[in-house]
Each structure stands twice: as structure tokens, then as C-alpha cells.
Amino acid sequence: xxxxxxxxxxxxxxxxxxxxxxxxxxxxxxxxxxxxxxxxxxxxxxxxxxxxxxxxxxxxxxxxxxxxxxxxxxxxxxxxxxxxxxxxxxxxxxxxxxxxxxxxxxxxxxxxxxxxxxxxxxxxxxxxxxxxxxxxxxxxxxxxxxxxxxxxxxxxxxxxxxxxxxxxxxxxxxxxxxxxxxxxxxxxxxxxxxxxxxxxxxxxxxxxxxxxxxxxxxxxxxxxxxxx
Ligand code: NI
Ligand code: MN
Numbered sequence: 533x534x535x536x537x538x539x540x541x542x543x544x545x546x547x548x549x550x551x552x553x554x555x556x557x558x559x560x561x562x563x564x565x566x567x568x569x570x571x572x573x574x575x576x577x578x579x580x581x582x583x584x585x586x587x588x589x590x591x592x593x594x595x596x597x598x599x600x601x602x603x604x605x606x607x608x609x610x611x612x613x614x615x616x617x618x619x620x621x622x623x624x625x626x627x628x629x630x631x632x633x634x635x636x637x638x639x640x641x642x643x644x645x646x647x648x649x650x651x652x653x654x655x656x657x658x659x660x661x662x663x664x665x666x667x668x669x670x671x672x673x674x675x676x677x678x679x680x681x682x683x684x685x686x687x688x689x690x691x692x693x694x695x696x697x698x699x700x701x702x703x704x705x706x707x708x709x710x711x712x713x714x715x716x717x718x719x720x721x722x723x724x725x726x727x728x729x730x731x732x733x734x735x736x737x738x739x740x741x742x743x744x745x746x747x748x749x750x751x752x753x754x755x756x757x758x759x760x
Contacts, residue, residue: 533666535691539563539753540584540726543693547663550574550630554659554670555585556592563726563753568592574630578602579672580642581653590615601633605654609644622657631663636683638674666690666759669716673723676706684714691759692716695723696737697730704737711741719748
């Protein structure tokens, strides 16, 4: 499995000839120079409805004729806009030709902006994505919650993307506990530096993770990392 970090909470995850994009936020994301029209993927995965996670979901799904996989309410919305969708919900798991998706809980909100104002976006979640024999836990936007210990115990997690930005999600201290509780082999800080409110010292967080005898890496936008 290879992770390509796009900035904020967006990753392109690939294995063999398959690619999926998680939480596409490209147009309007100051951290990436990627062009939405260049993205070729087999699926679009969304942890929750907020524009810094869903901004380019519809365009990417339509241009690739690939499904959006998200909670039921987000799928209802994008389905009404012409996308192919596969609605799921927290705790649910499904196997696709390119891998397996399991939705995990998150403590956060979820809504979608429309011309008529914001609409209900179901419950915010995280995603355990397995491709080949590796599992990537995209924690999503969330507060620290103690069931992260259970998620870590029940799954063999090779890499975890953990928000450290504070204000809208966990900050660095809680995120350090999250890394310890999840126990992933590699920990990647996300959801920081995109906006002034969430500027953080990611290198310091990674150093704190490594000081706990865990493994952390700082990925800069467009960096690739082979999960092993
Ligand atoms: Ni959010
Ligand atoms: Mn967010």
C-alpha cells in the first residue's frame, strides 16, 4: 500500500493498479498544487460532510465514473447530484474490488453546504481502509475518545492519520494519546497548517510520538510513503 498525502486530510491510497482518494480537498486547499482534473481514482471515500473533506468529491467521482463511499446521508446528497454512491454507516464494513472499508466512530459534526444552506450530513466517522494486506486508519475529524483503544486492539493497523490541528479536532496533546491508544505502526499528523486557526508544529508532534517509542512521520503535501 502506498499513501500519497495531498495536504490537510486528503490522501490518495494505492495498491497494485487501484487508487482511491480520501477526503478530497484540492480546490481551495492552499497546501496543494494538484489539479482536480488530473486525479484518476477507482473510488472517493469521505469521512464526513464538511467542505474541507468533500470539496472535490463530486467532480472526481463524475470524471472517473467511480463511486462516492460515505455515510448514507452524504451519499443521498451526492446521489441526487448524479454521482454513483455506496452508502454505509458507522460500524459497517464492505469489500470492494480494490479493498475493504470499515466506518469507525468519530466525535465531530457533519453537514453539507447547498444553495439552500447547510443540510444534515449524517454522523461523522473515520475509515479503516485495507488494501492488500495493509490497513490505514484515517481517523477523520474527531475529539479524543477512549474507544480508539478498542479500534487499535481489534485491528492490525499499519498506518494512522491523526488530526493535530486543535480548535476543530484534537490538538497535539490529545492526538499523542490517540497515537498511543491506536498503536499503529506509523503515525501521520494531519489537519494542521491549512488555515491560521490550526497552525501546529507537526515536527514537534512527531518527535513526541517517537519519544513514546512509537513511529511518527511528517508527510509534506505530495509526499509518498510505502506502508509496510
Ligand atoms: Ni470536519
Ligand atoms: Mn475538517
